[in-house]
Structures are given as C-alpha cells and as structure tokens.
Amino acid sequence: MLNSGLFWEYWAEKKDCGSCPLRQKCLNETDKAGARKLQDSYFKTAVQQHFFRQWESEYREALKQRQIWCEGTFAAQKWGHNLTRLLRRGLEAAEDHCLLSAAALNVKRMIRCLN
Known part of the structure; x- marks a missing residue:
C-alpha cells in the first residue's frame, strides 16, 4: 500500500493474481504488472457528492x-x-x-x- 496523502494505492501480489480464477475478468491484457492495482482518492466522497448533486x-x-x-x-x-x-x-x-x-x-x- 502506498499513501501519498491525496490518494492510496493498493497492490495485489503477482502470485496471488496468477492463481486467481477471476483473473481474466479482473485484469486487462495491457496490465504489465500482472496484478490488480486499486486507487482510492482522499477526495472520493466530495467527488461523489458533486456528481450526484450536479443535476439539482x-x-x-x-x-x-x-x-x-x-x-x-x-x-x-x-x-x-x-x-x-x-x-x-x-x-x-x-x-x-x-x-x-x-x-x-x-x-x-x-x-x-x-x-
């Protein structure tokens, strides 16, 4: 896990993704790391509120x-x-x-x- 203060990155291990039965659904062919990477932003809740309110x-x-x-x-x-x-x-x-x-x-x- 990497924390820069503005976002967090979560990385799965390559060996864990290699044996996973959902690998084809989860990863793209262009994923060079061969493992799942997730990013979570510090501003995620504010962005979601903005997205839902933009039509009011x-x-x-x-x-x-x-x-x-x-x-x-x-x-x-x-x-x-x-x-x-x-x-x-x-x-x-x-x-x-x-x-x-x-x-x-x-x-x-x-x-x-x-x-």
Missing part, C-alpha cells in the same frame, strides 16, 4: 452564479492586476498583493454603480 436545480444556479462572479473576478485580477506572477516574495507580500487587487476591483465596481 439549486446546484446549477449556484454554478451559473460562480461562473459570473468568481471566475470573472479571478480573470480580471489575473490579467488586469498583474496576479499571473507576484514580484515580491513571501506569504505576507502575496496576501497584500491579492488584497490590494480585490480592493481595487471593488473600487472599480463602486465607481461603475455611481455613474
């Missing part, structure tokens, strides 16, 4: 709102406020840059509403 009307509406508000804001900050690359180092400097960018975006919106 509330979820679709929230997705539309996110595409309008968040993604547009991120794009504006990335291209208009030089957030593709930070020129200063450190988390505090990055946080300052992002907060100033958000403040500038809000000021632009307020000016647009006043006109």
Whole structure:
C-alpha cells in the first residue's frame, strides 16, 4: 500500500493474481504488472457528492452564479492586476498583493454603480 496523502494505492501480489480464477475478468491484457492495482482518492466522497448533486436545480444556479462572479473576478485580477506572477516574495507580500487587487476591483465596481 502506498499513501501519498491525496490518494492510496493498493497492490495485489503477482502470485496471488496468477492463481486467481477471476483473473481474466479482473485484469486487462495491457496490465504489465500482472496484478490488480486499486486507487482510492482522499477526495472520493466530495467527488461523489458533486456528481450526484450536479443535476439539482439549486446546484446549477449556484454554478451559473460562480461562473459570473468568481471566475470573472479571478480573470480580471489575473490579467488586469498583474496576479499571473507576484514580484515580491513571501506569504505576507502575496496576501497584500491579492488584497490590494480585490480592493481595487471593488473600487472599480463602486465607481461603475455611481455613474
């Protein structure tokens, strides 16, 4: 078993798979290891919840709102406020840059509403 923190891999032994009566159903012809490998993600439950909720009307509406508000804001900050690359180092400097960018975006919106 391999654990990277984000996913777990489970490997069967080649000798166990060699004598298994279900080998033909379980393995592909392209399996080079000759043994079963399973991967389990840390995010599996969240992905399943997302998959089951994606057809709900509330979820679709929230997705539309996110595409309008968040993604547009991120794009504006990335291209208009030089957030593709930070020129200063450190988390505090990055946080300052992002907060100033958000403040500038809000000021632009307020000016647009006043006109």
